[in-house]
Amino acid sequence: MVGLASPAEAATSATASFVKKSDWGSGFEGQWTVKNTGTTALSSWTIEWDFPSGTAVGSAWDATVTGSGTHWTAKNLGWNGSVAPGASVSFGFNGTGPGAPTGCKLNGASCDGGSVPGDNAPSAPGIPTASAVTDTSAKLSWTAATDDNGIKNYDVLRDGAVVSTVTGTTYTDSGLKAGTDYSYTVQARDTADQTGPVSGAVKVHTTGEGGNPDPGTGGKVNLGYFTDWGVYGRNYHVKNLDTSGSAAKITHINYAFGNVQGGKCTIGDSYADYDMAYTADKSVDGVADTWDQPLRGSFNQLRKLKAKYPNIKVLWSFGGWTWSGGFGEAAKNPAAFADSCYKLVEDPRWADVFDGIDIDWEYPNACGLTCDTSGPAAMKGLTSALRTKFGKDYLVTAAITADGSDGGKIDAADYAGAAQSLDWYNVMTYDFFGAWDAKGPTAPHSPLTSYNGVPKAGFNSADAIAKLKAQGVPASKMLLGIGFYGRGWTGVTQDAPGGTATGAAPGTYEAGIEDYKVLKNSCPATGTVAGTAYAHCGTNWWSYDTPATIASKMTWAKGQGLGGAFFWEFSGDTANGELVGAINSGLK
Template identity: 55%
Template sequence: MRVVPVLAAMALLAGCSAPADPPRPAPSAAGPMPRVVAYFTNWGNDQVRDVETSGAAGRLTDLVYAFGKVTDGTCATGDTWADQGRPIAARNSVDGVADVAGQGLRGNFGQLRKLKARHPGLRVLWSFGGWTGSRGFTEAAQDPGAFARSCARLLRDPRWAGLFDGIDVDWEYPNACGLTCDESGPQALAGIVAALRHELGPDAVVTAAVPADLGKLRATDYAAVARHADWLSAMTYDFFGTGGGTGPTAPHSALRAYPGIPRPAATTDAAVRGLLGLGVPPEKVLLGVGFYGRGWSGVTSAAPGGQATGPARGRYEEGLEDYDVLRRTCPPTGTVGGTAYAFCGDRWWSYDTPETIRTKMAYAVSTHLGGAFAWELSGDTPDAQLVTAMATGLAAPS
């Protein structure tokens, strides 16, 4: 997952009451309950309380907290102030009770503990790495056992012992290039995940975020990774971006190829088939959904494939905006390849909607995948329309 500048928080009234937990997806006769997973980031103004008041907590099976750091080959906290130091006011607290200095766990960790108390079935994972935080994995891969022991010590720290049910490894990318390049070899990630499984035990949740680019997938033995992981989260979004600025316009997370797509293999379906072709069992693959759009400006063509003069303006990053904003400022005007796009004025955006997410969930069910995950919760609506579409879509029969 890319660490992007602050995404919008959901503004919720302090007096809102928490909705009752709706039913999560039920197990099918063919396998266990599908996972409904979403990331929550430790930057920005979004609150753990938003996960509660929106109803998302009652829909999710797993919440992934991003990010911890990988420093000198070991696990470390990512933002000590946000994680455990920041006092939370009553209006932003899950239970409406303010943090008191010197009394209990503060920050997001304290709120996550309160959230879990309200939703005993919700598992919380701690994710390490991310787009800007993956450099340390190269050193960690040189001694996976030492890395795993450091992670276990951190997860079991007495200040928050019992909060985290496991760990998510977000290495972008093993034996390939992301923000930096790695040459640790095709077994490096498998070694790290196997060491974590050994150290944390069979009941812990151990997962890994994996690329959707076929070339990067071939650089690592993901079948070996899957043998030790509960699931692999396929980052099936950001296939096309607005970095070049001039187009052609293309949806960043198409489910399937469509006529005129710039790269036919840049789709969710191609990535999923790529993972399955490498020997990863389908029940260990989660389909990724982005809760944001990518867009261009200076566009004159409503259909995909048009030229542009530059990225569209976003509140925190050019070419990027939350779904909750786009649904109001530039609503969909069409669909292509199983995702939505919007042409408004001279701006062209692509993003998923509740309707296209349900289409993707139907694909996940028909392909017998283990579920789906979202990057990330702050882009959803105040009433969790996107998470709801994931949960109800995965619960529907194939």
């Protein structure tokens, strides 16, 4: 209990405590918690502390943090300064270096909050091991955590939620469902009730028949991309996969995107990925996030979705159009790149969420947003290193070009050699044509086959798949790509493809592109060409896939012996997931 500076505020007491929520050697995630232990409300708070030389604060959230030399100061934001009696408020930051804070002061007085000074948080326990697994129970055991003043007990977390607090290093969880996947982690509490970082995760599959949802695609892959930025302006969250019915019809999710920087895999959007707090109405299971839970954001929502749909596998996709520039540096040291990716994907906070990694390099030894000169063997080197690091039990996949033209992007890299290390390729058989050619000619952006008047030979799905097969890529390792959006022009008078235009048609988020869920009503299809639909309404001309064209594409994919299909991306579909449903039905 710390009395604050003014005698008039003697009834207002508070503590501040620090914990490293995770530590990856060169850096860590730190969290400070202010607790009002008095009888009157705190109106504001300021924490000061010192780090040893070589340890510093990077990005911070829920507080304004400033530094001067080795001295750091954190002040509340406008919305979290008031702390009621008995309540707590926390803020976090990403730190660099190995040190711990000392000399803590809260509102000018000693923090006396347990961990700083004089009482460090406990270490992470060992990764649990599972034994005696039955239809409805599993026994967990782990090695003890360490602490300078002793361990009081352990929290056992199932799928990210605490299910029990025990004093020993074993726990038997019961009341489980047969034939179901669960994920367990453990965190220690010391004698001051501080929690340390969570352990790594162990996956447990109970015995027996579980009756898990199954998309019924006969072994074919039905994979959708979920974007981290979709949670903002699009207001599209993991829960939408459930409410739309899509989760029951897919096999895999690619979470897009992680970044590639300095030859390493890095976080794309930390707030959306693992820090955004979900209210009950937007949460998959209807349970709101709490301020102190180990994992929030879309990663935690994906964990909840997998608990409800255990057949779904989730991959973390790195790169994409904007972030592919980092792959050239990664290709210089593939082993170091693979090691960084493994450490990030298998971070103890979310290791149970991901079943593998996907890389979206646009484009090896060719030009996308930037041009790459890594050479034709770079893709094979990168995928081989990833497979070596991740091993046979993880999925390793890649999204690749569908440029089937002579001397085009497929010819620029050894895709057959790289395929030896991969489970499959997501062949991006869309965006062949669009309003980047502002004056046209109008053309379908996702043609299945060539047609009379196609603007460029080889720019269609069939030619791309044929070229990859000819290179030596097995058909079963290729997925056909479907766009859940249209591309369009304006200033068009001609209904059939091949018309002239004056520019890109207006779109909700970007000119020249619009979601299927909008186009199906605002500009219904007026014809089909090369296995896909087009629409002419007013002076706008759009091309996009419909349930009917998807059905024909799935029939073609099965006839080619392809491994299934994938799509970009979930939020373009209708609220009842009609395009996902069309892929699911077509693959059966």
